[in-house]
Amino acid sequence: VNLLLLDSADVPSERADVTLTDRRAAHIRSVLRASVGDRIRVGRLDGLIGSARLTEISTTRVVLDVVLDTEPPPASPHILVLGLPRPKALRRTLVHAVSLGVKRIFIINGFHVDKSYWQSPLLRKDSIREALITGLEQAGDTVLPEVELKSRFKPFVEDDLVKLLEDRKGFVATPSAETPCPASVPEPCVVAVGPDRGFTEYEESSLKAVGMSPVSLGPRTLRVETSVPAILSRLAAS
Amino acid sequence: VNLLLLDSADVPSERADVTLTDRRAAHIRSVLRASVGDRIRVGRLDGLIGSARLTEISTTRVVLDVVLDTEPPPASPHILVLGLPRPKALRRTLVHAVSLGVKRIFIINGFHVDKSYWQSPLLRKDSIREALITGLEQAGDTVLPEVELKSRFKPFVEDDLVKLLEDRKGFVATPSAETPCPASVPEPCVVAVGPDRGFTEYEESSLKAVGMSPVSLGPRTLRVETSVPAILSRLAAS
Numbered sequence: 001v002n003l004l005l006l007d008s009a010d011v012p013s014e015r016a017d018v019t020l021t022d023r024r025a026a027h028i029r030s031v032l033r034a035s036v037g038d039r040i041r042v043g044r045l046d047g048l049i050g051s052a053r054l055t056e057i058s059t060t061r062v063v064l065d066v067v068l069d070t071e072p073p074p075a076s077p078h079i080l081v082l083g084l085p086r087p088k089a090l091r092r093t094l095v096h097a098v099s100l101g102v103k104r105i106f107i108i109n110g111f112h113v114d115k116s117y118w119q120s121p122l123l124r125k126d127s128i129r130e131a132l133i134t135g136l137e138q139a140g141d142t143v144l145p146e147v148e149l150k151s152r153f154k155p156f157v158e159d160d161l162v163k164l165l166e167d168r169k170g171f172v173a174t175p176s177a178e179t180p181c182p183a184s185v186p187e188p189c190v191v192a193v194g195p196d197r198g199f200t201e202y203e204e205s206s207l208k209a210v211g212m213s214p215v216s217l218g219p220r221t222l223r224v225e226t227s228v229p230a231i232l233s234r235l236a237a238s
Numbered sequence: 239v240n241l242l243l244l245d246s247a248d249v250p251s252e253r254a255d256v257t258l259t260d261r262r263a264a265h266i267r268s269v270l271r272a273s274v275g276d277r278i279r280v281g282r283l284d285g286l287i288g289s290a291r292l293t294e295i296s297t298t299r300v301v302l303d304v305v306l307d308t309e310p311p312p313a314s315p316h317i318l319v320l321g322l323p324r325p326k327a328l329r330r331t332l333v334h335a336v337s338l339g340v341k342r343i344f345i346i347n348g349f350h351v352d353k354s355y356w357q358s359p360l361l362r363k364d365s366i367r368e369a370l371i372t373g374l375e376q377a378g379d380t381v382l383p384e385v386e387l388k389s390r391f392k393p394f395v396e397d398d399l400v401k402l403l404e405d406r407k408g409f410v411a412t413p414s415a416e417t418p419c420p421a422s423v424p425e426p427c428v429v430a431v432g433p434d435r436g437f438t439e440y441e442e443s444s445l446k447a448v449g450m451s452p453v454s455l456g457p458r459t460l461r462v463e464t465s466v467p468a469i470l471s472r473l474a475a476s
Binding site for chain 2: 101141219220221229230231
């Protein structure tokens with residue numbers, strides 16, 4: 001954890017005394033092993049970043065003198081579309097995407113997505129939120145990404161994706177594509193990565209039909225959890 | 239698994255009948271659920287890629303008619319230098335690097351590397367080899383990367399790194415660097431990624447002193463397992 005995220009309810013103003021009694025108090029005691037007078041980096045969920053001085057620490061609570069004064073790092077302009085991978089890999093993939101600054105993620109279905117994945121407890125709202133918070137605390141960011149689950153491929157492509165592409169370029173990572181993935185693209189893009197066994201030919205042609213360009217990340221077959229940081233980092237403007 | 243790796247001893251020539259009785263026979267039976275007549279993609283470790291037709295399958299053995307006829311995908315020209323992360327993350331990081339085609343990896347020490355990590359069974363030769371094979375089978379490659387463990391930072395930098403940089407550019411991923419990481423670099427590079435809590439100032443200046451340029455992968459703090467696919471994919475020539 002490079003930044004401790006506080007809820008807006010905990011930090012009513014830019015300078016506040018904040019009392020924590022939950023997992024974050026435990027984290028400060030046991031992981032950071034902080035003592036009175038120490039400073040830790042904090043942020044307000046969806047708000048500013050700053051620092052906190054520990055003014056009290058006991059087995060039941062931790063009190064922080066919080067000052068918030070810095071904007072969170074600029075967001076990535078890119079939207080990520082993700083064929084649902086194995087739920088454990090999804091968690092890691094979300095952390096990759098969040099730590100590369102993505103703020104809007106669609107998790108979509110595909111022929112090669114194991115149907116049971118959609119029933120996984122790791123896809124529940126609270127599990128996804130927990131993965132996103134982990135990513136933000138790791139990355140030193142405060143702005144919670146929006147994640148939408150789209151368990152039907154065709155309506156996603158024809159309704160949502162068509163609209164997203166009205167003012168964005170679109171790229172789909174395709175091992176067989178002849179065009180290499182462009183680097184340092186300044187315009188906002190929609191970036192699609194298929195599930196672990198890939199999109200089908202039908203799915204790829206549906207994506208192409210609405211304006212997604214197939215691009216290659218090299219001659220090797222990548223897992224979702226490799227493709228996502230690979231394509232996001234490659235496209236990032238310098 | 240996108241390609242089943244066979245040992246050179248198993249496949250004496252480019253066309254051979256191969257009898258398997260080990261984990262690969264079990265994999266063909268239980269995971270691929272293949273039956274007689276099916277074709278699977280195979281490769282010879284450090285050799286050619288091809289396909290195999292299943293000619294016999296029983297509870298004790300699997301026989302394949304193997305034809306090897308294709309070169310493995312071209313290697314990445316880049317060398318990866320990795321501050322040792324948590325051993326579990328190391329395994330995933332190696333799979334990322336292998337699936338992006340890296341063939342030479344140095345795992346190095348640093349002040350922020352937990353000393354206990356060096357004692358982990360996951361750092362044993364056979365565990366590392368197993369991670370590399372997983373990466374190759376995932377990526378559809380056959381060429382086993384070389385991995386060297388360097389538990390002393392200074393001798394690595396002053397002896398090994400200096401030599402590697404004689405005919406290569408060098409970049410070290412540094413969150414505070416002002417220069418963004420270049421994209422699509424055609425020359426062979428040495429790419430260094432610090433351990434999860436980063437290189438120290440002393441370590442960074444030692445790396446700079448021998449010619450490594452600090453580059454940024456964006457304003458957020460990345461984990462090793464995110465930085466590695468991020469920097470390798472960004473540098474890859476198009």
